[in-house]
Amino acid sequence: MKTKIIAGAGTILLIAVLLVVLRPASFTSTLQKQVDKMDGYVLKGDMEISKGENLKTYALEVGYHKGDVQQFKVSLTDKELNQEQQILKNKDGVFVITPSLNQIFKFEGDWPLNTPKPYLLQTMNDIVQQKDTKIKKEKEGYLISAKVNYPSSQSYHHEDMHFDKDGKIQWLQIYNEDNVVELKIVFNKVEYNTNFEKDYFKTPTTLEKEKSTSAIAEEDLPLYPVQVFSSKLENTSVVSSGGETRHILEYSGDKDFTVIETKKKASDETQTVIMPLDMMDSMELIGFYDGSHMSVMYDNVEFSVYSEDLEPEEMMDVISSMQVAVMK
Structure with missing residues (x-):
């Protein structure tokens, strides 16, 4: 009887060792390595922001290039007003580009990495790396659930994200404390290590006046x-x-x-x-x-x-x- 117990324990130990050896790298480490190694990315999608009974929809585009100086470009187009606004960070500074006013605002600062931004892959990765984040492996990828803290959007309480098997973000939803969705982004284009056009991050000198619908007279x-x-x-x-x-x-x-x-x-x-x-x-x-x-x-x-x-x-x-x- 004693011999059987020892043999059984040895078998269990062997199985445990094999599981450790054969287990693929965790999603947290895989995503971290992706973010560390990539030269840049482009994320495009549709964003919905809900506040009470009001729902606003936007077309979202986010571009990032590492290089010697980290460069970011975030374009947000209000679908109802047909108004676009861009925030751009390049070697010359940070710029808010507002075609509807034909103005470019320049300021100093370390935007956008000064605070978490839901649309940045860097922020998504930070959330995945949190100790209390829950990661569920599914047939089509990984479901991430975590509590969040966005200083500029204090009603945001917790967040769900879904990545595919290759570690590419597919969608995210942010809820308030009552479990009501306040922000939703569905990504329809995700490119890692993408090649950008020469002037993608260049500050424009002239703007084309856009046709837009004004809701406020x-x-x-x-x-x-x-x-x-x-x-x-x-x-x-x-x-x-x-x-x-x-x-x-x-x-x-x-x-x-x-x-x-x-x-x-x-x-x-x-x-x-x-x-x-x-x-x-x-x-x-x-x-x-x-x-x-x-x-x-x-x-x-x-x-x-x-x-x-x-x-x-x-x-x-x-x-x-x-x-x-x-x-x-």
Whole structure:
């Protein structure tokens, strides 16, 4: 009997050794090696952003090239408004390209790797590498489930991603704490180690004015934010100067802040504007922040929030809630 037990234990040990030897490399290490070794990538797909009853759809393109200087290009086209905006990082700096205004905004900073971005393969890899991430091997690839933290989108709570057998991302969904999907991206083109056209990451000097549909007219202003952090609207005023009309909303309460809304006109010639501010992007919005003030350009309207009490993420929440109100 004793001999049988020993033989059985030896057999179990042998099987365990064989399993270790024959087991393929884990998905975490495989993806990490892919990201480390690749020269660049292109991701294209369709993105949906849901906020309450509002659903917005975008065409998304992300390009990355390692090289001596890491270069990034993110293009986001609002399908309803037919408006495109690009964020570009190259050796000359970081640029926000806005054809609808015929303007290019230049600023300093380490975008986009300063904070996690759902559309970046680097961020996806970081999520996969987290200790508490769950990885399920399926017939068609790998399903990833993890808790997430996106500072510029604080309602994002957890995320699912699906990669194919070759480690190429197919789709991702981000949920809020109530398990409601707030962001969904379906990728229809994924290329690793791709070859880019010569001027792909080059900053344009002139822009082609695009035909777009504006959802916000001058007579629609002012818009009123839904997210006011328990503060109350105390005063409204209108100031006209330099051919522009500024609508001013003053809120007071636990957190005081002022909102200024200005409809902007496209420049006749392409302008490059130097921005001495930090940039924040929350997927569909791009904000410029200087410590006590944030400005966001949406549908040719400049929304600015001034406050000593609000955090930058809260300022973005105020502006985002105006966008939601517009689309109702």
